[in-house]
Each structure stands twice: as C-alpha cells, then as structure tokens.
Amino acid sequence: MRIAPGPSGPLHIGHSRVAILNDEYVKRYDGVLINRLEDTNPEKIDPDAYDMIPEDLEWLDVKVHSTVRQSERFHLYYDTTRKLIEMGKAFVCICPGDSLKDLKAEMRGCPCRELTVEENLERFDRLLSNHYSEGEAVAVIKTDIAHPNPALRDFVALRIVEHPHPRTGDKFNVYPMMNLSVAVDDHLMGMTHVIRGKDHLNNTHRQEYIYDYMGWERPRFYHYGLVNIPDTVLKTSLIRQSIKEGDYSGWDDVRTGTLRALQRRGITPDAIRRYWIEGGIKSVDMQFSWENLFSMNRDVIDDASNRYFYVPSPQTLRFHGIDRVESHAPLHPDHPERGERHIIIREGDDVLLSPEDMALLQGSGMVRLKDLCNIELQDGAHYAGTDLSVLKKGVKVVQWVDQGSAPMEILMPDGSISSGRVERALMAEKGDTVQLERFGFVRLHHHGDKVSAVFAHR
RNA sequence: GCUCCUGUAGUGUAGUGGCCAAUCAUCUCGCCCUUUCGAGGCGACGACCCGGGUUCGAAUCCCGGCAGGAGCACCA
Numbered sequence: 001m002r003i004a005p006g007p008s009g010p011l012h013i014g015h016s017r018v019a020i021l022n023d024e025y026v027k028r029y030d031g032v033l034i035n036r037l038e039d040t041n042p043e044k045i046d047p048d049a050y051d052m053i054p055e056d057l058e059w060l061d062v063k064v065h066s067t068v069r070q071s072e073r074f075h076l077y078y079d080t081t082r083k084l085i086e087m088g089k090a091f092v093c094i095c096p097g098d099s100l101k102d103l104k105a106e107m108r109g110c111p112c113r114e115l116t117v118e119e120n121l122e123r124f125d126r127l128l129s130n131h132y133s134e135g136e137a138v139a140v141i142k143t144d145i146a147h148p149n150p151a152l153r154d155f156v157a158l159r160i161v162e163h164p165h166p167r168t169g170d171k172f173n174v175y176p177m178m179n180l181s182v183a184v185d186d187h188l189m190g191m192t193h194v195i196r197g198k199d200h201l202n203n204t205h206r207q208e209y210i211y212d213y214m215g216w217e218r219p220r221f222y223h224y225g226l227v228n229i230p231d232t233v234l235k236t237s238l239i240r241q242s243i244k245e246g247d248y249s250g251w252d253d254v255r256t257g258t259l260r261a262l263q264r265r266g267i268t269p270d271a272i273r274r275y276w277i278e279g280g281i282k283s284v285d286m287q288f289s290w291e292n293l294f295s296m297n298r299d300v301i302d303d304a305s306n307r308y309f310y311v312p313s314p315q316t317l318r319f320h321g322i323d324r325v326e327s328h329a330p331l332h333p334d335h336p337e338r339g340e341r342h343i344i345i346r347e348g349d350d351v352l353l354s355p356e357d358m359a360l361l362q363g364s365g366m367v368r369l370k371d372l373c374n375i376e377l378q379d380g381a382h383y384a385g386t387d388l389s390v391l392k393k394g395v396k397v398v399q400w401v402d403q404g405s406a407p408m409e410i411l412m413p414d415g416s417i418s419s420g421r422v423e424r425a426l427m428a429e430k431g432d433t434v435q436l437e438r439f440g441f442v443r444l445h446h447h448g449d450k451v452s453a454v455f456a457h458r
Numbered sequence: 459g460c461u462c463c464u465g466u467a468g469u470g471u472a473g474u475g476g477c478c479a480a481u482c483a484u485c486u487c488g489c490c491c492u493u494u495c496g497a498g499g500c501g502a503c504g505a506c507c508c509g510g511g512u513u514c515g516a517a518u519c520c521c522g523g524c525a526g527g528a529g530c531a532c533c534a
Binding site for chain 1: 459462465468471483484494496497527528529531532533534
C-alpha cells in the first residue's frame with residue numbers, strides 16, 4: 001500500500017487520515033507501506049516538505065517501509081506514454097490553449113487525435129527533446145471522447161513546465177500528470193490495495209484506462225468519504241502566507257491544523273489514530289469533530305497527566321488566623337504512589353486567587369482552598385477551619401497558589417496568552433502534559449529553567 | 459448542465475432480510491462518588507431522508523423522488 005503526498009508543506013490533520021488508514025491495514029495484514037512523494041509539479045513544491053513529511057509520519061507512528069520521489073522516475077512515465085502511443089491509445093496534441101477542453105465538452109476529438117502512430121511518435125520525440133515550449137504540446141491518453149461522464153473524456157498525461165525543480169533543476173521540462181504517474185507507479189510498485197478519498201473517484205476511472213491498455217492487473221480501490229474539518233486553517237498556501245507576513249509563528253502555529261501544531265498542543269498520535277479508525281473507510285462524507293478527538297485525547301493522556309493548580313490573572317489576599325497550615329495534594333488522584341505536592345502557608349503569607357474565584361469568595365463569604373483549608377473574606381483571607389462538611393452546604397472549592405508560585409504563560413488555541421501563576425512543584429514536572437485543575441490539559445514546554453505551556457483542551 | 463458517490467440521534471459509529479420498539483462513543487442534562495467543571499458509576503435526552511414496491515417480515519433488497527458531497531485542470 002502507499003501514501004502519496006505532494007511535497008507542498010507539512011502534513012495536517014486531514015492528511016493524517018489517509019496515512020493512518022493505510023498504515024493500519026498494512027500493520028494488520030503484514031503488508032508494505034511506501035511513502036511516495038509526488039513532486040511532479042515544480043511550481044508547487046516546498047523543498048522543506050521533503051523532510052517535514054517523513055518527520056510528521058514518524059510522529060504519527062506510521063511505519064513507512066520505503067520512500068520514493070516521483071521526480072526520480074520520469075523515464076518510467078515517458079516509457080509508458082511511448083507504449084501507449086505505439087498502441088494508438090495516446091497522442092501528442094499541439095492544439096492551442098483551451099481548444100482541447102472545448103472540443104471535449106462537445107464530445108469531439110481534436111485533429112491530433114486522428115494522427116497516425118508514426119506521426120505521434122515523431123511528435124513525442126520532439127516533445128522530449130525540447131522542441132516545444134510550455135503550453136505548446138501535451139501528451140493525451142485516449143479514453144472515450146463521447147463518454148457520458150465529461151470527467152472521463154481524454155486526459156492529459158504529460159505537459160511542459162518551464163520552472164526549475166528543487167531536486168532536478170532544469171534537467172526535465174516534460175512533467176507527468178498525476179493520473180499517469182500514479183497509475184505507472186502503483187503498478188510498478190505492486191500495489192494491491194489503494195485507499196484514498198472519494199475526490200479521486202474519477203481519477204481512479206482514468207487510471208483504470210491505463211491499467212487496461214497496458215494489460216496490468218488493477219489494485220483494489222477504496223474511496224472514503226470526504227471530511228469537513230471546521231474552524232481550522234489547513235490550506236498550506238494560506239499558512240505559508242501568514243508565516244511570511246509574521247502573523248503565524250511557524251508551521252506549528254496553534255491556530256492551524258498542522259500535525260506540528262497538534263503535537264505542540266499535546267494532542268497524541270494515539271488519539272488521532274483512534275479517531276480515524278473509528279471513522280473507517282466507508283464512502284460517506286463526514287463532519288470532523290474536535291470534541292470527539294479531544295475526548296479521545298483526554299482518555300489517552302489523563303492517566304499520565306499530573307495535577308497542578310494554576311491561577312490566571314492572580315489577585316492577592318493576605319492569609320491570617322492561624323500560625324501555619326499545610327496542604328498535601330496528590331500529583332494524581334488515581335496514583336497516590338506518585339507522591340504529593342506539599343505547601344505550607346503561614347500567618348501573613350499571601351494566597352493568590354483568580355478574579356472569578358475572588359468574586360465567588362466575595363459573593364458567598366467563604367470558599368475552600370482545595371487541599372488546604374476554608375477561608376472567609378475578612379481583612380484578607382481568614383482561616384476558617386478544615387471542616388469539609390461545609391462543601392455540603394454549598395461552599396465552593398477553588399484553586400489557589402502561594403507567594404512561592406511561579407509565573408506561567410499558556411498559549412491558547414486562538415493564539416492569545418493566558419498568564420498567571422502555577423505551583424512551584426510544576427517546575428520539576430517531567431511529564432509531557434499535565435492537567436491544570438479546573439482549567440484544562442496543557443502541554444509543557446521547558447526552556448532552560450523556565451516552563452511555558454500550550455493549551456490542549458479541557 | 460453532465461457524471462459519479464453517499465444518506466442511522468447534534469457529531470462519529472454498529473448494523474448486510476427476522477435476535478433492532480436499533481449498538482457503542484461523544485455532546486447536553488440529572489443523580490452518586492470525588493476537597494477539579496478531570497476520572498469513575500448510574501440514568502435521561504436523542505436517529506434508520508421521503509414515497510412506492512418485493513416479502514409472512516425491510517434500517518438492511520429494488521424503483522422513484524429529495525438532500526448533501528465530489529469531479530468535469532497542461533493541481534495533487
């Protein structure tokens with residue numbers, strides 16, 4: 001099986017579907033997966049993508065057995081085209097511009113279509129020897145010019161592009177169209193099964209003409225339904241533009257749907273895999289749900305994510321009413337063996353609350369500082385015992401930090417920053433993701449002795 | 459316009475003629491547990507696009523509507 005990305009940029013969540021589905025079948029049936037970089041349009045190649053795509057696949061835990069670049073296989077596409085011309089199944093068209101298109105709509109072939117094999121072979125040789133320039137000549141595969149489906153009437157196989165290729169420079173100027181190169185490669189690489197999106201349905205039919213002309217055995221084709229991914233910037237060209245303008249920080253900007261962005265946010269490959277496997281390969285169009293993906297991710301990371309308190313936009317209260325009080329909170333409520341966070345608050349220390357929780361305290365007069373004690377609003381925070389039964393009477397539990405807490409900035413999915421303070425203990429956290437209680441799961445990023453975070457989901 | 463694909467709860471899925479007054483997950487809402495609005499437990503809400511036909515029996519097969527999507531490129 002294979003995945004066949006065009007190297008125009010890094011992979012995004014949409015690309016991950018075809019990668020995971022193919023990978024999953026290969027793993028289940030002990031097959032072979034080829035990553036075939038379809039770099040046959042020099043105008044749409046980002047040289048960096050040659051490295052980014054394999055990196056993205058590796059992160060996704062997609063096992064690629066070998067990687068090939070179509071730009072190294074042009075001779076194969078030329079050979080097959082020559083054979084098709086010899087069989088009278090292809091021709092070289094030198095009609096101007098749109099006439100081929102117009103004639104197709106009228107179910108009529110262009111004059112070149114009726115040329116003899118010898119004349120076409122002559123033209124083909126001229127095509128390959130720089131006789132024509134861009135737009136002057138194309139090699140066309142004959143199908144049925146009167147096919148009821150206009151999408152299947154004669155299609156272009158080779159065309160001239162005068163644009164340097166990042167890998168082959170100006171060595172070639174005759175480039176294959178995907179239907180030619182895909183059919184040739186899928187056959188030569190021994191594809192038994194092809195899974196791809198429904199948008200390729202007509203391409204499959206076009207490629208089947210080549211299979212049948214050449215007497216090749218067709219692979220089994222499967223076309224999954226299209227997916228609509230809402231509220232997400234996926235288009236590579238738009239992202240590139242925004243990066244260039246300095247609006248996005250890079251390919252991993254959290255406002256985009258690239259795999260790099262999801263990785264940065266702490267969305268796991270496991271969750272992405274589960275999501276696409278649940279969707280399956282049936283050809284019904286689907287609506288992508290971030291909610292469902294986040295739910296799966298929560299399921300994956302919850303157990304490993306230790307708990308900490310985070311207080312956004314902290315407001316200070318002076319604590320008094322008792323000499324000292326200690327808090328003992330587990331790093332993870334389901335895993336007491338991991339240890340606990342331990343803080344001592346003394347008379348005169350500061351405790352910090354979020355504006356919302358401060359309002360709660362002002363409104364009700366009392367809150368529970370989680371894992372510490374109750375406080376009343378009375379010239380600051382006045383110790384009010386440790387009796388938990390007040391919770392039954394409606395006293396709310398809130399997160400808090402002490403004066404020894406560390407400043408923290410959290411990058412939110414909309415690109416904004418939530419700044420506040422976290423427990424000092426988080427600075428020693430070794431895990432990748434943590435749950436800031438009542439705030440959400442975040443991925444930690446360590447730089448030196450500083451820590452920042454990127455919001456994943458609630 | 460032409461051609462093709464597809465229609466199960468808000469979302470995603472199971473279901474291939476009787477075990478379906480339809481599965482599971484998510485979302486939303488209750489309750490229990492919990493010093494988190496997390497996790498766990500219990501419960502509620504909520505769907506077979508419509509109309510014909512075949513059949514003793516249809517979500518499942520057939521036909522016709524309707525709806526959504528894709529393609530009709532010298533992009534992939």
